[in-house]
Amino acid sequence: MSGMLIAIVSLTLIGLALGSILGVAARKFAVKEDPLEEELKAMMPGSQCGQCGYVGCAQYAGALAKGEAAITLCAPGGKVLIEALSEKLGIEADLSGMEDKGPEHAYIIEDICIGCTRCIRECSTDAIMGANKLMHTIIVDACHGCSKCVKVCPTDAIVMVQYPVTLANWHWSKPEIENTEPKPEIVPAH
Amino acid sequence: MKLFPIRGGIHPEYRKDLTSEQAIVVMPMPAALYIPLQQHIGAPAEILVAEGDLVKKGQMIARNQGAVSASQHAPTSGRIKSVAEVAAPHPSGLPQKTIILEPDGKDEWADLPAPIADPFAASPHEIHERVAQSGIVGMGGAAFPSAVKLNLGTQKKLETLLLNGAECEPYLTCDDRVMREYADEVIDGARIMAHALGTPRVVIGIEENKPQAIEIMTRAAAAFPNVEIAAVPVQYPMGSERHLVQAITGRETPARKLTADLGVVVHNVATARAVHHAVRFGRPLVARVVTVSGSAIRKPSNVMTPIGTLVADLVEFCGGFSARPESVVNGGPMMGQPLPSLDVPVVKGTSGILALTAEEINGSPTSACIRCGSCVTVCPCGLSPVDMAAFIRKDNLDVAAKLGVMDCFSCGSCSYVCPSHIPLVHYFNYAKGVLRELENDRRKNERIKTLAEVRTIRIEKATEAKRAALAARKPASDAAPSGNAGEAKATTEEKANA
Numbered sequence: 001m002s003g004m005l006i007a008i009v010s011l012t013l014i015g016l017a018l019g020s021i022l023g024v025a026a027r028k029f030a031v032k033e034d035p036l037e038e039e040l041k042a043m044m045p046g047s048q049c050g051q052c053g054y055v056g057c058a059q060y061a062g063a064l065a066k067g068e069a070a071i072t073l074c075a076p077g078g079k080v081l082i083e084a085l086s087e088k089l090g091i092e093a094d095l096s097g098m099e100d101k102g103p104e105h106a107y108i109i110e111d112i113c114i115g116c117t118r119c120i121r122e123c124s125t126d127a128i129m130g131a132n133k134l135m136h137t138i139i140v141d142a143c144h145g146c147s148k149c150v151k152v153c154p155t156d157a158i159v160m161v162q163y164p165v166t167l168a169n170w171h172w173s174k175p176e177i178e179n180t181e182p183k184p185e186i187v188p189a190h
Numbered sequence: 191m192k193l194f195p196i197r198g199g200i201h202p203e204y205r206k207d208l209t210s211e212q213a214i215v216v217m218p219m220p221a222a223l224y225i226p227l228q229q230h231i232g233a234p235a236e237i238l239v240a241e242g243d244l245v246k247k248g249q250m251i252a253r254n255q256g257a258v259s260a261s262q263h264a265p266t267s268g269r270i271k272s273v274a275e276v277a278a279p280h281p282s283g284l285p286q287k288t289i290i291l292e293p294d295g296k297d298e299w300a301d302l303p304a305p306i307a308d309p310f311a312a313s314p315h316e317i318h319e320r321v322a323q324s325g326i327v328g329m330g331g332a333a334f335p336s337a338v339k340l341n342l343g344t345q346k347k348l349e350t351l352l353l354n355g356a357e358c359e360p361y362l363t364c365d366d367r368v369m370r371e372y373a374d375e376v377i378d379g380a381r382i383m384a385h386a387l388g389t390p391r392v393v394i395g396i397e398e399n400k401p402q403a404i405e406i407m408t409r410a411a412a413a414f415p416n417v418e419i420a421a422v423p424v425q426y427p428m429g430s431e432r433h434l435v436q437a438i439t440g441r442e443t444p445a446r447k448l449t450a451d452l453g454v455v456v457h458n459v460a461t462a463r464a465v466h467h468a469v470r471f472g473r474p475l476v477a478r479v480v481t482v483s484g485s486a487i488r489k490p491s492n493v494m495t496p497i498g499t500l501v502a503d504l505v506e507f508c509g510g511f512s513a514r515p516e517s518v519v520n521g522g523p524m525m526g527q528p529l530p531s532l533d534v535p536v537v538k539g540t541s542g543i544l545a546l547t548a549e550e551i552n553g554s555p556t557s558a559c560i561r562c563g564s565c566v567t568v569c570p571c572g573l574s575p576v577d578m579a580a581f582i583r584k585d586n587l588d589v590a591a592k593l594g595v596m597d598c599f600s601c602g603s604c605s606y607v608c609p610s611h612i613p614l615v616h617y618f619n620y621a622k623g624v625l626r627e628l629e630n631d632r633r634k635n636e637r638i639k640t641l642a643e644v645r646t647i648r649i650e651k652a653t654e655a656k657r658a659a660l661a662a663r664k665p666a667s668d669a670a671p672s673g674n675a676g677e678a679k680a681t682t683e684e685k686a687n688a
Contacts, residue, residue, distance in 0.1 A: 046639035048646065080631070103631070125641040144638045167228070169630075170282045171623020174582075175616040177556050 037065040043084055044074065047124045049146035051075040064089065076144040078103060104160040105143040106150060110135050112157035119149035119158060191393075191420045194440035196433045198570040199425040200603045202360050202524070204399060208483045208490040209363045214371055216494045217507050223291040223498030224276050225251065225262050229537035230327040231334045232258030239289065243270045246300035248474050251289055254322060260335040260538075261325040264300075265476040265496035268293040279501070279520050279537055283530035291498065302472035309382045309469050314343060317386040317469060324468035325538075326475045330354055330365075330429070330458035331521055333539030336465070339457065342450045343387040349453040351384040352438060353394040353462055355403065356422060356429035359522025362542045364479040365459050367492045369396070369403040372463055373410035377417060379462030382469050384416075387455055392417045394459070395434050399424045426524065427570055427601040431456040445597045480536055482508045486515035486545035495536050501543055502532035515545035516553070523550075524602040554611040565604035565614060571597055575604035579617045587621050587628075595621050 044057035052073035054060040063069035064085065071085040071093055086093040106127075108119075115133040127143040130136025138158075150158045163169070228234035235252035245251060245264040252262040271292045275285035306312050306320060322337035342348065353376070357365040369376055377394075384392045394411070396404050398421050411417040422428055422437050432443045435454045443449050449456055460478065467473040476497055483490040488509030495504055501518070505511065519526040520534075521542055529543075536543070565575035573594050581589040595618055604614040 045635055047642040080628075124645060125638050126645050127641075141634070142638060142641055144635070165282075165284065167278055167280055167282065167284050167286055169627065170280075170284060171627065172281075172616060172619040174620045175613045177583075 034062075034065050037062050040064050040085070040088070043081065043088070045076040045081070045144055047076060047144050047146060049076060049124045049144075049148055051146050051148065076146045078145075102162055104145045104147075104162050105140050106138050106145065106147065106158050107161045108136050108138055109157045109159065110137065112155045114155055114157075116154060118152045118154065122148045122152045124148070191418060191438075193420065193422060193437055196425065196428065196436050196570060197572055198568045198603060199427060199433075200568050200606055201424070202426055202606060204360045204424075205483075206361060206363050206366070206399065208361065209481050209492055210366055210400075212363075212367075212491050214367050214479055214492045214494050217496065217499065217504065219266055219293045219295065219297065219496060220499050220503040221292075222271065222500075223265055223268075223293065223496060224500060224535040225265070225289045225291060225498040226276070226278060226535060226537060227252050227262065227287045227289070229262070229333060229497070229539060230260040231332065232256065232260070232338075234287065235259060235262050235325075237273060237287075237289065239270050239273075241270055241272050244268070244294075245270060245291065246298050248302055248476060249300040250323075250325075250474070251291075254325070254335070258335055258338050260327050260337075261323065261474075262289070262497075263325055263474040263476050264291060265498055266291070266293045267296050267298040267300075277531055277534050279529060279534040279540065281527040281530065283534075288535070302474075305472050306469050310385050314340075314386040314388065317382060320468050320472075321386075321465055324464070324472075324474040326461060326464045326468060327538045328458055329460035329464065329478060329538060329541070331525070331539050331541050333537070336457065336461055339455060340383060340386045342448075342455055343389070346450050347453060348387050348389045348450065348455055350391045350393055350439070350455075351380060351387055351389045352435060352449075352454050352456045353380050353392065353459055354429060354431065354434055354456050355394055355396040355400075355407070355459040356434055357400070358397060358424075358426045358429035359524055359526075359542070360426075361483045361544055362481045362522050363483075364481045364492055364541055366400045366403050368460050368463055368479055369400070370406050373406045375463045375466045376459050377407070377410050377414065377462075378470070379464070379466035380417065380457075380459075381414065383457060383462060383465055389455065390416060393420050393438055394418070395420045395422050395428075395438060397422055397424050397428055426603065430570070430599060430601060432599075433570055445594070475538060478536075478538060478540070480504065480540055481542040482544075483542065484515065484519075484544040485547045485550055486511050486513045488512040495540075497536065497538060499536045500532070501529065501534055501536060504536060504543060505532060505545065511545060513547050516548040516551050517546050519544040519546060524606070525600060552611060556612055557610045559610055559612060562609060564607045564609065568603040568607050569598075570601060570603060571599065573598055575614045575618075578621070579612060579614050582617045582621045587625055590621050591625055596625065598622070 040061035041058050044061055046057050048056040052060045054063060060069060071091055072082055074081050082093050113135050115130060115135060117132055120128045120130060125142050125144060127139045128136050129139060147160050150160060227237060233256040236255045237252050239245060239251045246267045247264055249264045250261050251264050254261040269292045271290040273289050276288035277283050278286045309317060318337050318340050321340055326336040327333040328336060355365050355369050380392050394407055404419060404421050408419045411419055420438055427433055431449055434456060435449045436442050439454060441452050443452055464475045477494055480493050480495045482493055482504060491508050493504060518529045520529050520540060523544060559576060569575055578590045578593045578595050598618045600615050600619055602615045608614060
């Protein structure tokens with residue numbers, strides 16, 4: 001009888017002890033992971049260009065999640081990202097001052113390029129091809145328009161240009177409804 | 191043959207009698223031909239000629255490149271005048287790279303590939319090769335490279351080759367005339383295609399409003415037990431590939447799947463004729479039948495037109511305009527697109543050029559939706575145009591996508607029936623364009639993310655390697671058995687500074 005009692009008591013004690021250790025550990029060593037931060041990180045362009053003033057996309061996402069940063073800082077993300085962030089975070093973004101130029105890519109004016117390779121080192125997506133003292137050029141398909149290269153170019157040979165409208169990307173614009181008569185004013189009856 | 195009903199659809203005024211009794215006439219060679227490098231879905235062809243080159247009729251002047259592409263051939267003998275940017279037969283009027291050919295008037299054939307003596311003994315691969323070499327694309331309007339579609343037999347188990355002779359668009363009669371005048375060639379082409387695809391059965395679907403074509407084709411097919419003619423009811427859009435398949439097999443192609451997933455491959459009748467020419471005579475696709483019609487055309491006709499003829503020359507050949515056209519349409523009036531100018535070439539996918547007067551066009555102003563539900567009733571895809579348009583109007587494209595706007599194939603039935611004249615299909619074309627653009631952007635961003643990650647890893651590795659190299663040099667300079675870590679560090683640092 002007493003043997004059974006000992007077994008029950010000891011097992012209960014072991015269970016309680018292990019349980020409390022686990023409980024304490026879960027609190028103490030918990031990894032702080034903000035699900036919002038993760039989601040925001042996934043929305044970022046992910047090219048770590050640093051144009052927003054933070055080290056990389058993850059840091060900017062973190063700052064956004066804490067509400068410390070404005071949602072209009074990401075250059076490559078452009079208006080599309082701002083709108084997505086504004087919806088996600090419920091912040092009204094003031095886009096009135098920002099003209100949407102549409103997506104842009106860098107373009108090297110080859111006559112002025114001296115081949116210093118500074119832009120190549122700056123580019124976070126390996127979108128610039130060239131070698132020392134040889135002309136450089138942009139691989140448009142890999143450029144995401146962060147414009148970091150524009151700032152480091154000593155001869156101002158890099159400019160940002162818009163993507164041209166071609167047969168491949170042209171599409172119909174939104175139909176304009178002709179019927180724009182003003183609504184009749186409704187006067188409340190007294 | 192037992193037929194199955196299709197959903198929705200409309201019965202517009204067909205107005206095919208303008209040209210249906212006009213036999214195909216051959217257009218004389220114009221002063222210049224404009225052959226775009228891209229007349230098809232996929233990658234543009236790679237140019238093979240330069241300014242001043244003399245070419246013969248049927249000579250390849252641009253080669254297909256990549257998996258989905260089609261080559262271009264000289265439609266006649268002559269001299270390459272230049273390669274320039276010329277306006278495309280497209281509503282935007284944007285330019286594309288085009289070869290300009292000056293005919294020499296001799297119309298001399300080049301050395302063509304040898305005819306395949308017995309195509310039914312040849313391997314399917316040989317027929318694909320020949321079709322690819324001949325620059326054949328779907329001639330119903332979509333202009334998808336035919337060789338790619340003929341290859342489907344190697345990937346999927348196919349049962350039926352369905353030849354599309356429905357021609358459900360009003361005004362157009364080019365397929366009707368091809369079937370009536372070249373029935374044997376069409377059927378021979380179809381049998382060759384069926385052999386290449388490995389399909390035991392060929393069905394040719396023709397709308398009932400073409401009784402002569404049905405009769406002539408039935409007679410021509412009588413000798414071949416595996417070729418059947420199906421007279422399908424007159425119901426726009428019967429000529430849509432998915433709907434024709436449903437009418438013949440009773441099965442609906444699931445969204446974002448191909449009809450080939452149901453074991454059916456659809457080709458246009460004119461494409462079958464082009465395959466016949468390529469296989470039996472080695473002749474590439476250099477001309478096609480175009481219906482030139484509409485009340486503003488003086489002599490509506492079916493014209494055998496060299497590829498690259500300017501629409502202006504073609505209209506001139508048909509007697510010019512008898513009235514001021516309100517709109518010139520490339521294709522049929524339902525799905526065709528307006529042309530901003532007449533100085534654009536006829537391409538392989540041009541089935542019709544219509545000059546429509548104001549009476550033939552619905553120019554009524556748009557008014558508010560009255561929720562009548564007509565558009566929902568007629569939508570052959572089972573979508574709800576009224577809801578989709580409302581969301582698109584408010585720029586809520588995500589919801590429109592969920593409602594299935596990408597499954598709309600712009601047949602225009604909803605716009606046609608709308609009593610408030612709401613440009614429904616215009617909304618959908620806009621939404622599809624924007625959604626496709628967003629999808630492309632998303633894909634580009636994914637790719638760029640990977641590029642950035644690869645670069646980060648590479649830089650980390652390089653830094654690591656530098657550190658390792660530095661560490662490797664340390665014991666060499668530090669061979670003295672001092673063992674003093676501080677000293678060793680100092681030496682390395684000095685070295686690094688030096």
